Amino acid sequence: MDEKAAQAPAGAPGSVPPAIVVMGVAGCGKSAVGIALAAALGVTFIEGDRLHPPENVARMASGEPLTDQLREGWLDAIGERIAAPVGQGEGVVAACSALKRSYRARLSGFCPQIxxxxxxxxxxxxxxxxxxxxxxxxxxxxxxxQFAILELPAADERALTLDATRPVGEVVATAVRQMRRS
Structure with a gap:
């Protein structure tokens, strides 16, 4: 999905943020929700899992969790892919676990509006x-x-929490509605 953003300018009444990262542990539905959300907004979708270096994929496939250090380059790759369309005035939705506050801060360093x-x-x-x-x-x-290292988004972070057990369409509709109210 590489379409131009079909949304109001960031900060306009009723607009959604230019960059949204769908986050959570494995199995929460990041990709399914991210794809549907990007389609609903008419923006680019970035699949964070595809940006893992082969070494990280091999480690995880063998049952070895990634360290913070092993995630750094991956997070930077996602951050760069988010920043590029936003820098051109386009919206983007990315799927990335972003399990720790420090990971979210690293991504926000590429695009403070996330x-x-x-x-x-x-x-x-x-x-x-x-x-x-x-x-x-x-x-x-x-x-x-993943649950062991998960740091829930804090009140001072730009985050919205939704129930991942709800149907994808319902999660997307709720997310869009709540973001437009913010």
Whole structure:
């Protein structure tokens, strides 16, 4: 999806932020919600998982969680991909776990207008969803390690929390409605 943004200018009444990062643990639905949200807004979608270096993918596929250091280059790649369309006046939605406050701050360094859409889910549902996926490098055994490092968005962060167990269309409609009110 590489369409021009079809939204009001950032900051205009009823507009949505120029950059939205759909975040949360594996299995919460970041990609499904991100794709649908980008389509609803007529903006570019960035799949963060595709930007992992091969070494990171191999580590995760073997059941090894990534360290903060291993995530740095990946977060920078996502941040750069977010900043490019925003710098051209276009909107963007990205899927990225952004599990820690420091990761969200790193992404915001590339685009201060980012709003994070946190998809909240319980560990059992996340493990079940990841276990049922086909063809993805992330094993269900790593879900608990993601919950272990998860830092919920704080009140001083630009973030919206939604229930990831709701249908994708409902999550997207709620996100758009709430962001337009902000």
């Amino acid at each position: 709003v994070f859409l946190y998809l909240e889910i319980d560990p059992a549902t996340a493990r079940r969803r990841v276990g049922n996926r086909k063809g993805h490098f992330m094993p269900a055994s790593l879900v608990d390690s």
